[in-house]
Structures are given as C-alpha cells and as structure tokens.
Amino acid sequence: MRRIGLTGGIGSGKSTVAGMLVQRGAALIDTDAIARSLTLPGGRAMAPIAAQFGPDVVQADGALNRDRMRQIVFQDASAKRRLEGILHPLIGLACDHQAAQAEGHDVVVFDVPLLVESGRWRARVDRVLVVDATEATQSGRVMVRSGWSAEAVQAVIVQQASREARRAAADAVIFNEGLSLAQLDAEVDALWQQWVGAYAP
Template sequence: MRIGLTGGIGSGKSTVAALLVARGAVLVDTDAIARAIAQPGGAAMPALAAAFGADVIATDGGLDRARMREIVFADTGAKRRLEAILHPLIGAICEQQAAAAEPTATLVFDVPLLVESQRWRAIVDRVLVVDATEATQLRRVMARSGWSADAVRAVMAQQAPRNARRAAADAVIFNENLSLDELSTEVDSLWHHWGSHVQPG
C-alpha cells in the first residue's frame, strides 16, 4: 500500500511519519530529497544555477534556501521554474526509493504539497492529512524555527488551505492539543484499519 502523507507546515506531519515508520512503514521523504539534491554537488544545482544565477548559490556551493524563498514568494514565475527543475528529480528519486523497498512494504510518501501538485493522487492508494488550526501551526513553527509570524504566514499562504487538504483526504488526524501518546493512538487505529482493508500492491 502507498500512503500519501501531507499537512500544512507545523501540523505535526513529521511526527506522524515517524510513528508510521515505527510501525513498519518505509518512508519516502520528498522534503529530505529536495534538500539533498540542492546541497553542494547535488543533482539539481547545475540547473538551479543556470536558471537563477549566482544570487541563489550559498558560499558552500549549495542552494541559498532563504534567498530562494524570497524570490519564489515574490514571483510566481520563479516558483514554476523552480518546480520544473525540482519536481522531476524528486519524482525519479521517490520511485527509486520505493522500488528498493520490500514488495510487501507499506510505503509512506511524505509530501508537503501533495494536494497542490495533484499528480500524487494517482500515485498513492490513500491520502492521510495531518491537520491543525492555523493559530497552532503559527505557534509551533515560530517556536521551532525562530521565524517571524509574517515569515510563517508567507509559507502558509503558499500551501493549500486546510479545507482543500481535508477534502482531498481519505483520513484526517486532527493534531490539536494531542499528547504524543494520544497522537500515537490515532496512528495505531488508522494503521490497523487500513492494514485490514487494503492489500499491499
């Protein structure tokens, strides 16, 4: 079974991913892949440098992610150019990692922009959305990243609204005021339910 896992920034999606891995799932993390290909010597760096110039290259030769965020937030055309470079590379590496897993494994594709990209709906069997209120998202991200409220809101504005994510979901975990134990219980319930209703394929 292929599970597409998504949620807004600060929703707790990464924690849910870790809980699924603890239950035996194989994680394919698109954010981690995106970071890897934009590191010094990464597969995306030549194309990124050609498309955006030296302005987005950090002193170590990797992508200056903060500068890239500024450009993308200010220019939708730049966002499309960035996605045209990254998405095919990320997709190819996702499939490589999926192919390397055991044939009977449950695969969890952690995709922050699953709803926005649409192509993922045809790739996964089930969509799991981790949801939280926007106020909670804001508080969590500010606490962990040190970003300003405006910076967090800018990222949230680039993501699908909560109602669109929930509408695309086969299941929603509302991660609001849940302890880690309570969140783990929610994941357990879903893991057993889906495991008993969907054959690996």
C-alpha cells in the first residue's frame, strides 16, 4: 500500500482532486470528515473540548459550536494549539484505523488540509500532492460556495500555511487556476499514471 498526502488551501479544489483520485481506485481518508465526526454529539473530542474551552463552545444538541470555536482560535493562537492538541491525536488514531481497513487498495490518499502546518504528516506518507490556486481565486470560490464574506475567507487563509510553504513541501503541484473540470481531470490522470506506475514492483 502506498500513501499519498493531499493538501491545499481553502478553495483550492483539493476535494475535487480527491474525488478524481478515488475514481481511479484510491481509498480516501478525509481528516476533515474525521474531525467533524469527533465533534458531533457524543463525539470523542467533545468532553475534552468542553473541559478546555467551556460550555459556550457546545451547542444544545451536544455538537461543537463551530462558529464560536472559529472565533476563539482566530483571536488566540494558544487556543488554536490547545484545540489541535485535543483533535490531532484522535484524528491520527482514526486515520490509522481507516488505513488498516483499506488493505485491498494499492493507494491510500490522506486528505489533510493542514498537512504542512502539522509537521507530522511528511513522515507518514510516501508522496505529497499540493493543489494550488491564487488567493483571489480561493476567496472567490469559497464566497460562492459557502456564502462567506471576503474577510472571513481571508481570516482562514492567513491561518493556513502560505502557498510557498505548501509548494516547497510538495512532490507534485497541480495549479488549479483557469482549468475546466476536464483539464483538471487530465492533470490528475497524468500524475496518477506516473505515481502508480512508480509504485509497481
């Protein structure tokens, strides 16, 4: 089994690329989806989060109040580190479990938005694929997709690794700027052929 780490800034098109890799036979492990499951009502992260940050980050149904949590971590870098200290070990355990369940696949893709920021993922994967786009394109896509203001998108972008840092960590970069879906799919296909062929014994 070969492991590919997939990352990119918000609005880069990373999730679209992930879907294209799955269409080619990869198993996908989505760390954002894992994080969401950990913060649903009854999720394993909710008790330690409530103990660390107080009851106002917990909704009436027991799920994480994401808007309130986002406000806290954007205003306080230490709060961000404390939240990550709770979530990252639990996400790591879930990733290991899901990878063990993907034994029938030759390729496993770990979709990790904060792959570069975490500092731990490089050693856990064989290759890193970065999906890149300009900040203006990122912002426009998220505003259309999620209805966020430009200021809200920019607040997320500045919390993430820079484009330069992500590109420096990459084994390959797909520059998803001005591409049709067909053109993006062709880029993914070319990389798949190169990397999966390289994995063959």
